[in-house]
Structures are given as structure tokens and as C-alpha cells.
Amino acid sequence: MREFLTLKDLFIKYRWRYAVGIFWLICVDSVQIILPRFLGYITDSFQSGGLTERSLLINAFYVLLTGILIFVFRYLWRMYIIGTARRFEYSLRDKYYKHLLELSSNFYNTHKTGDLMAHATNDINAVTMALGQGVVMLTDSLFLSIVTVAVMFIYLNKTLTLMSLIPLPAMAVTASIFSRKIHHRYKLVQDSFSNMSDIVQENISGMRIIKSFVQEDNEIFKFIEANKDYMNKNMSMVRLWGFMAPFIQTLSGLGFIIILWYGGTLVINGLLSLGDFVSFNMYLGLLIWPMMAIGWVINIMQRGAASMQRLNEIFHIKPDIYDRKVIDMDMIDGDIEIRDLTFSYRPGLDPALKNIDLTIKKGETLGIIGKTGSGKTSLCNLLLHMYNVPDNTITIGGVDINRILLAVLRKNIGFVPQENVLFSMSIKDNIAFGVEDCSDEDIIEAARIAHIHEEILEFPDGYNAMVGERGVTLSGGQRQRVSIARAIIKKPGYLIFDDCLSAVDTQTEYDVLTSLKDIIKDCTTIIISQRISTVQNADRIMVLDNGMIAEYGTHEELMKLGGLYYSTYQKQQLEKQLNEMD
Amino acid sequence: MEYNIDEEKIGKVYDPKLMGRLLGYVKPYRAYILTCILLLLIITFLDLATPYFTKVAIDNYINGLNTPMYLFKEGESPVEGIGFQGKVLVRTNQIHGKLDKPVYQIIGLNGEYYLIKGTLQNYEGTSVSDDMGITPALTDFSGRYVLIRSGGAEYPGIRLSDEDLRVFRNYDIRHVFMISILLLIIILLSFLLNYIQVYLLQYTGQRIIFNMRKELFTHIQNLPISFFDRNPVGRIVTRVTNDMETLNEMYTSVLVNLFKDVFIFIGCIAVMLSLDARLALISFAVLPLVFASTFIFRNKVRSAYREVRLRLARINATLQEDISGMKIIHIFNRQKRQYENFNNINLDYYRANMRQLTIFSIFRPTIDLLYYLTLSIVIWYGGGNLIQGSIQFGVLYAFINYISTLFQPISDMAEKFDIMQSSMASSERIFMLLDQPEEPGDVHTVKALDRISGKIEFKNVWFAYNGENWVLKDVSFTVNPGETVAFVGHTGAGKSSIMSLIDRLYDIQRGEILIDGVNIKNINTKMLRRHISIVPQDVFLFTGNIKENIRLNKDVDEEKVKRAARYVNLDGFIQKLPRGYDEPVMERGSTLSQGQRQLISFARAIITDPEILILDEATSNIDTETEALIQDALRKITQDRTTIIVAHRLSTIQHADKIFVLHKGKIRESGKHQELLKKGGLYYRLYLLQYSDRNNEAVSP
DSSP states (O other), X not given: OGGGGGGHHHHHHTHHHHHHHHHHHHHHHHHHHHHHHHHHHHHHHHHTTXXXXXXXXXHHHHHHHHHHHHHHHHHHHIIIIIHHHHHHHHHHHHHHHHHHHHOOHHHHHXXXXXXXXXXXXXIHHHHHHIIIIIHHHHHHHHHXXXXXXXXXXXXXXXXXXXXXXXXHHHHHHHHHXXXXXXXHHHHHHHHHHHHHHHHHHHHHHTHHHHHHTTOHHHHHHHHHHHHHHHHHHHHHHHHHHHHHHHHHHHHHHHHHHHIIIIIHHXXXXXXXXXXXXXXXXXXXXXXXXXXXXXXXXXXXXXXXXXXXXXXXXXXXXOOSOOOXXXXXXXXXXXXXXXXXXXXXXXXXXXXXXXXXXXXXOTTOEEEEEEOTTSSHHHHHHHHTTSSOOOTTSEEXXXXXXXXXXXXXXXXXXXXXXXXXXXXXXXHHHHHGGGOSSOOHHHHHHHHHHTTOHHHHHTSTTGGGOBBSTTSBOOOHHHHHHHHHHHHHTTOOSEEEEESTTTTSOHHHHHHHHHHHHHHHXXXXXXXXXXXXXXXXXXXXXXEEETTEEEEEEOHHHHHHHTSHHXXXXXXXXXXXXHHHOO | OOOOOOTTOOOOSOOHHHHHHHHHTTGGGHHHXXXXXXXXXXXXXXXXXXXXXXXXXXXIIITXXXXXXXXXXXXXXXXXXXXXXXXXXXXXXXXXXXXXXOEEEEEEXXXXXXXXXXXXOOOTTOEEEESSSOOGGGSSOOSEEEEEEETTEEEEEEEOOHHHHHHHXXXXXXXXXXXXXXXXXXXXXXXXXXHHHHHHHHHHHHHHHHHHHHHXXXXXXXXXXXXXXXXXXXXHHHIIIIIHHHHHHIIIIIIHHHHHXXXXXXXXXHHHHHHOHHHHHHHGGGHHHHHHHHHHHHHHHHHHHXXXXXXXXXXXXXXXXXXXXXXXXXXXXXXXXHHHHHHHHHHHHHHHHHHHHHHHHXXXXXXXXXXXXXXXXIIIIIHHHHHHTSSOHHHHHHHHHHHHHHHHXXXXXXXXXXXXXXXXXXXXXXXXXXXXXXXXXXXXXXXXXXXXXXXXXXXXXXXXXXXXXXXXXXXXXXXXXXXXXXXXXXTTSSHHHHHHHHTTSSOOSEEEXXXXXXXXXXXXXXXXXXXXXXXXXXXXXXXXXXXXXXXXXXXXXXXXXXXXXXXXXXXXXHHHSTTGGGOEEOGGGTTSOHHHXXXXXXXXXXXXXXXXXXXXXXXXXXXXXXHHHHHHHHHHHHTTSEEEEEOOSHHHHHHOSEEEEEXXXXXXXXXXXHHHHHHXXXXXXXXXXXXXXXXXXXXXX
């Protein structure tokens, strides 16, 4: 249970709500414990001939009052305990999300989205269950069973109490042993289920090969095996729990029979009043549920703890990029200088960038050309401080990038990424993604420059059209241009285009670049591309190969060099010719 | 053909059309289901019998001492009675109707017990006088005579000694014991039947789901490839896995248990009516309230549940999106606003949860409250009857038990609605998938191709994946048996489409594709594909071992696998593996090199000795050693069979009998390598673009 220490603050915050909830729960239990005494009293006063219409009416009223109290208390404990668990759930998810926002790119490279999602759904769910239902069942079964047994023992016949309780330990033991075994078999069922899922997943992913090699029948055979195994695993579990529930029911029935036989004999011999006999029966009824709950409580608490542990593993990861020893400034301005920069994503991996020395003068445009994996995107990531860079290897306006506030750095850089991630919000909001407040005119202006304005107007809701599954589906080219608008609306001093125009045809690319001309002129710009046509007008062009600067200079210089740049140019010319042929 | 459905849709609780179809799957197991229902009927009967026998035990024996008794001479009593002083006393409630016999009763006063002649109900103002001239003639029993006076009447009787009393008590104790034994038998029987019932029901449910899964999976195998192009893998997997699970729950916990609920309900009502009709009717007075509140809450519970589901889906969608877009959020400093957005959604979900909780917190206790209301009515009215003596105590006790049984199914109702609702939604999705048309198959099957020569003809073939976006435009060519032809072209020229069409993974819109002169539409698809082997660019490996990945089909013997592996130069590499041919393939073969995977793919393709081989060469670089093995294997496997290659290697095109140059969906040039180069057209440019800098291949143009 130590896992839950992470939630200490929340427990302190909600301690009164829990306390009040548990108080109401105990109230319900107490009222429940009184009820059998009423019935016993009625019985006894009837027996002694002292039962009158009037006392009957009063007692009936008491029963009704009990019902009303139980109604109120049950409502209250549910609202308090389960409600508090829901607050916990909210706060836990909130904490989780906040934590995710802080973690840096390195974390996301090593953790799959699906896994992180599972934490937010299944694990938070299991913790909520433990903190809600788990707490209720724990309190309820502990309090109810202890107090009931005590009341029976103190106020009623001691021997009969002991005798009628004989099956109870057996029930508790059966319930906990079985639930452990069931838990085990349930795991087998889950494994078999995921095996079956894997088979279906593989089958559908490999459908082309299956059809080509006429493997359908084999696949069906394979699936039937998995399907059968799953069925068998399920049945092996059914054999257990199908046994457990009726078995416990039988054990509790046994308790009633003991009361009927032994208690009945006591009544006949005048050693027990009929009223006490009735009370006994009712008390035993109250005890069944807490006994059955023991197994569940253990299970729910264990699962909650396991899930909490999984969440803690994430909570304990510290973000590796954060503001430290920063200089107080809210603008960056000046040349970008890179000095002898070598960088690898993880120690032991081959460096993604090797000995990079580079100066980008303020207001200049640098084009970067290189194959996939040559280090272009890594360079962008470092300029945006997505990963940690050694001190004094990258400076902007003479200030080490590690000493610039992350928010300031990123506010001043307009970045257009390679994969154009847009969010499920309106196109308008997507363009204004990085700016706090901007007018509609600003948005339209940015869209015009990115050459997407006309296309946006053609959507049913124009700028208010939603992006994503429930809205308009944008083509790759449209997404790229929205993404460009998103970057330039920030009016940044620095612009980075990371191979962002690959999904548009050359004509559109030309149009976009032409209208971006004025902006690029005012900014320090880096344009990364695989196409020469995109970068050939840049002030300087760098050819990256295998993480190193292979060639550097203007278009003309590089053409004269006759190296990698030149041969790439030749090839792309050929490609262009091919595409123009009909 | 459109197959698109809102995953988050929450359906009705009951849809007769869907239900009808679902019940169709139950049909083969109707005997099992009927047995279950029959068992449930017996179990309900046994369950309801327990309170009844308890009532009997209380009224007749535990609380039976004061019951008036008829006096019989020994041997004359119609039922078993209590033998006392050579006579037999039989309690009046053991005999139907009134008898003209002397009536005696045992009464207890101040710790002493008396057997008196006549019956006495109210003990108030009762006095006992000892032996005051009472003659034995006034009573049939002897002992210490007493005269009881009560309400002006006099009752002669005897004082019972402890031994006398024991006679009566032992009679009661013996019977209580017998009833206890009977109840023990009942609960053991009930346990046995319950276990059988649960097992049988679960077994049936599992079988039904097994069959449905099998049917669905088999159906999926026969869907055309275009279906898989349109639908994400995950969605189809969910149909087979999770949606089916929901149905299982419906079959096992709702369908049959509905009968149980009805049985219990009817059974309780029947027993209560038979015990005491008037008290029963009065207790039922609350039932309309129960139904009304269930009805009112049902809609509220459903809509609250729906809200919770929708908001949860929103949370998940937002999380998913934000986690995958975290880099952008960081770069654009959006943390604060994304957090605000998420917080709103999270709060929304919390509120929806609280709404659902509130509704539940009122609904469940309301049913409890109505239970207590019924209980208090029964106590008040039943207790009144008790005082008047019109019912016995045990009846009241039994009523209290039956009422709680009666309320049980009602409390579970909301849960069952939930299950029904989600199972209706799941079944709708499953049936929608089942209703997808299968691959056009065997309608015009004319040819049973046993052995073909391998001639392939395309005659004016037009093909588009959708609409009018023609991928192939009026393509015609002929490949003669045994020839090796290469297709070259820029990305998107239509090379891969041609491969898929020969295998009939798609149907063409216009023109004809002929194999050995027969239109492939007239050949059984599976038969056709057996004669064609495909080696794709990205080798797909299945979970399993190397051997299984080569032979695919189970009935190919190991020797054949090894022969094929040796033929394609794979054997040497496999020998080096720790477990040889049985080496498991991990994570779709990620531990194997590209070249090794390619060779496995070769072996897989030729093991069945197909007449036609279709090969999409891998583009990525392969180490020189493996490359040599691949080239050698390639030369061997293309021998003596019609081979179509999407070529990326110069050596391959140089060895081809014929090269077709595809451009923008049309065949522009064809001929041999040298001829085409000399032409200086498209092929020449393609050659310069794609093959000229492969420096590991010595080439002269």
C-alpha cells in the first residue's frame, strides 16, 4: 500500500470528505444492525401477549424510519466516498497530464503513445476503484462483521452465536482462496485473449500475403485453435467461479440451518425467546455480504496498488530539459553560431551530428540539403532545445542556448515541422495555436501568405471548420500550409522549415516560397529540404551527409564543386523531365 | 461497400431486428438453453421453498407448544401425533377442517406449564387454582389437577411436570431436526443444480461466441483486399475481440437470467398469495411505485451513462492527440492553454461522473426505501392480523423473507440495461461487418486449372482503386510461358498495381486479363492464386518459426522445406541459427536482416513450384555477400517459369527477356535493355535516375 504515498497531498486534502463519508457508511451499518432488534422485539412482545395495535404502529413506523435513514445515509456515503474517489480520479488525471506536459522529447521517444494511454485509462481506473469501491467494501465488511458479531455475542445467546458463525470463517477463507485462484486463471484468460488479438492483428496486417498464398484456410485453422484455447481458458475459470458463488451461498445456508435446528431447539426448550431467534436469522443475513466481499476487497486493493505503482514510475521520471541558470531576457536577436557540435540521442548511439561548425548571420537564409537520416531534423531539434546540448555549442546572439528561457527561445522561432501535426480544433484555432491573442485579420493574413486562404474559404464552415475525424479532412499539402501559417503568425525573428513542402507539387511550392519571400527576408531562416528547388535561392546552402557538413556555399559555388549537391541537382532535373513527359 | 460506423455510438437497449439475429446463433443450443431454464425453474422453486419450510418449522414446532390439540385414542389418530398418557394428541393445524374431538392446549403461566381442556388465547387476567375439587372426569389426563380461570370461563387441566413437558418438546425438537435435514438436502441440491446451470450456461455462451467469432473471422478472410485498404486494422480487430466479448456478457448474464428474475418474481408472488392472499395484496401495493421509479430512473440512468461514455471518449481522444503532438505543444509554448483545454474536458468528465453518481445514489436507495416501506406495511398490517389471530407468526416471518427476495432482481435492473445497451451497439457493428460483400469468387468457375503453362495477357486493361483515378490506362502486353519480364517506371507508374491484378487482388474496370487464354474472372480465385507466387518488397513474416514461415501450409514436409531453402541459398544461414529451422521468428522478423528475409520470401514462393512468379525487388541496400546469394537465387528461381519482376537492380533488368517501361499508367516502351538504352527515351532517363549510381554493380550502358 506504500504505492499510494504519492497521493499523500490528495489524501490530506480530502481527509474530511473521506471521514464524513465513512461516518455515513458506519451510520448505515449501525441502523442496519438495529433493525433485527426491532423485529425481535415485535416477536417477543407478541409472544408474551403484550403486542398491541398501537405498539405495532409505532414499530412499523420505526422500520419505515430506519428505511428513510438508510436511504439518506446511503445517498450521503455514496456521494461522499465515491464522489471523493471521483475527485481523486480527476486530480490524478490532472497530475498525470501536467506531468506529461513537462516531460521532454526524450521521454516520448522511449514511451509509446498506447502505453501512456493505458496509464491514463486502465491504471487511473483501477486506482479509482480501489479508492472508492475498495474503501467502501473494506470499511463496510470490517465494521459490519465486527459489530454484528459483537452485538450477537453480547445481547444474544453466546453458544448459538458461536455455532451459527461456524460457516463464516470457511466462507471468508473460500472467498479469499478462490479469488486468488480466479485472479490467476483470469490472467490466463487475459493472456489467451491477447494471443487471439495478436493472431487477428497479424492476420489482417498480412492479408495480402495470405490471399496471394491462398492461406485463408490455414489462417482460419490457426484462429480456431486460438479461439478454442480462449474458450477453454474461460471455461476453466467458469469451473472455479461457477463453483464459488453457489458454494458460498450454500455455506451461508448452512448457518441458517444451524440457527433453525439449534436455535429452534433452544426456543422449544424455553432457553431462547422467539424474538431472539428471529434476530439471529437477520443478523446472519447481514454477515453474508461482508464475508463474500473479503476476496473482492483484496483483489481490488491489489490491482489498485499495482496500477498506482505503474503510475508512480511515470511520475518519478524527471523532465531532462528545464530552465536552469537562465538569463532574464524576453527576446533573442542576432547570429546563430554552432561550434563543434556533436550530438547523439542516447549515450552509446552513433552521433546524429558530428563536429558541426556553422554561423547563420542574422537575416540570412540557410538551406540544408541531405538524405533521410543525414541529421537535418536533429539540427532543428537542437536549435529548438528539444534535447540537451553541451554548453556553449549553440549560441544565439552570443547567448548560450542553455541560458535562454525555453519559452522565450520557442516564442521567437517559427517552426514548421516535417510531420504536420494539427489538432482537433477549428482551422482558425490551429493557425493561432502559438499566439495568445490575435485578430481574425492576423489569421487570414497568415493563411494568405501560406497560400491556403482560398482553400479554407471553400470548406463548409470556412475558418471555423473543424480539423480531424469529425470535421474536414485536409490533404497532406493543405496540412503543411496550415502548419506554415501557424508558424508565421507568431511573427518570429527566426524561421525553420523542416522539409515541410515535400507534399505539395512544385508549382504550389513555388507559389508558397514566393509569397513567403518578404517574411523570409526579415527573418533568420533555415529551410531544410530534399529538393534543390526549395533551397537554391538561399544565401548559403549546407549539404549534410551522415551527420557531417559535406558541402557548404551558395548554389553556384556548390554547382561548380560538382559533388553531392551537383549530382542531386542533376537527378532532380531528370526527375522533373520525367514528370513533365506525357 | 461503405463500412463506416461511429465507434462511440450508444445504441438502444433492445432492437428486435438485432435480437432476432442474435437469437439465431442460439438455435443450435436451444436444448442447452432450455435445460438451463428448466434448471433455473427448479432452483427458483428450491430457493423459494426454504423460507416456506422455515415458516413451517416456526409455526408448527418451534412455536408450536401452545397450538390447540385434538385428543385421539391410541391408534386412532389419522396423522402422527404426540403420545401422552396412553392417548394421542394431534395439533389442530396438522389436520384440515374441524373435527368433533375434545381440544386441549398447553399454556405457560409464570414458568409453569399446564395442559388444559379447551383453548385460551389471551392469558391476561388468568388465574390458576390448585386441585380444588377437580375430578378426573373433567379431563382425560391424570396428574396434579388445576383449574384455570380466564375471562369468566373455567378450564380444567393438569400441571405438566418437567418429564411431561419433555415429551411434547422432544416431539418438536425431532421435527425441527427433520426439517433442518430437509433444508440441508435442499441447499445441497440447489448448490448442485446451480453449479450445473452456471456451467451449462457459460458453456453455451462460450460456444455461441466461439461460433460467431469463427464465422466472423472466416468472413473476414473472404473480404476483398480493397476492404482492408479502406479500414484500419485496429477497427477490424476490435470487432473480432472486444465487441464479441460484450455479446458474451449479454448471452450469459442477461438472456437466461432474465428468466430467473421472472421466475423469482412470479414464484414469490404466487407463494405469498397462497400463504395469505390479503397480506400479499397489501404488500404488493408498493410494487407500482417500484416500477414507476425504475421506469423514471431508467432513462436518467441511461442518459447519464451515455454522457459519461462520451466524455471519457473525449478525454481519450484528447490525450491521444496531445501525447502524439507533444513536440508541437512544446515548440509553440502551448502547455498552459492545452492544459486549460484538457482540464475543462477532465472537469466535464468529472461532472458527468458525479451526475451519474447522484442518479445512482438516489435510484438504488430509493429501491431500498421502497423495500423498507413494504416491510413496515407488512409488519403493521401482518402484525395486526397476528394479534387478531388470523395469521400465524411464521407467515409473517416468511413474508419478510419473500419481500427481500422479491426486491433482489429489481436492484440489478440498471446494470442489465447497461449490458443490453452496449451489446446492441456491438452486435450492430459486428453484423455490419458480416454484411460486407465477400470477394467475387466462384460464380463463373469454369476452369479447374491443374497445370498451366503460364502465359499472361493484358488486353486493354483500365484500372482505378476508386472512381475515375485511373492507375492503369489501356494497358496491353503479353508474357509468354517461361519468360522473365521486368517492369520499370517511376514511383506511382502503376507497377505494383499490375502485380496485384495478375493475382486478382482487385478487379479491373475495363479490358481483360488472361492466363493461358482464360479470363481470370472465370477462374476460381483460390485456384488461380495457387499457380502464382508473390515475393513482395517488404517481406511479411508470421509469428512462429523459420520452417513455418517457409512452408506456410501445414502439409508440406520438412524435407521439402529444406530443399527449397538450399535452392535459394538460405540453408547455410539457417544452419547457423541455434535452433535451425525451428528458430522462432521474433517480432515479425525484426531480428533478421533484410537479405535473409528476402531469401525466406524466395523459399516460400517456390516451395509450391508455381508456374508464375511475381517479384517486387527490395529497394534497400543489402550487404554484398547476401546480395550475391540473392542474385544467384534469383537466377535459379526464375528459370523455367513465367516471372514478372518490378526491377530495382540493374542485373535483374539486364537478364530480363523483355522490359516494359510504365509511365503514368501506360506502357511507353518495351524491349531489351540495350535496345531501350539506345532509343534514348524514357527508359534512358529512368536508367540514369535509378540505376546509374549503383556503384556496386559494374555496368556499361
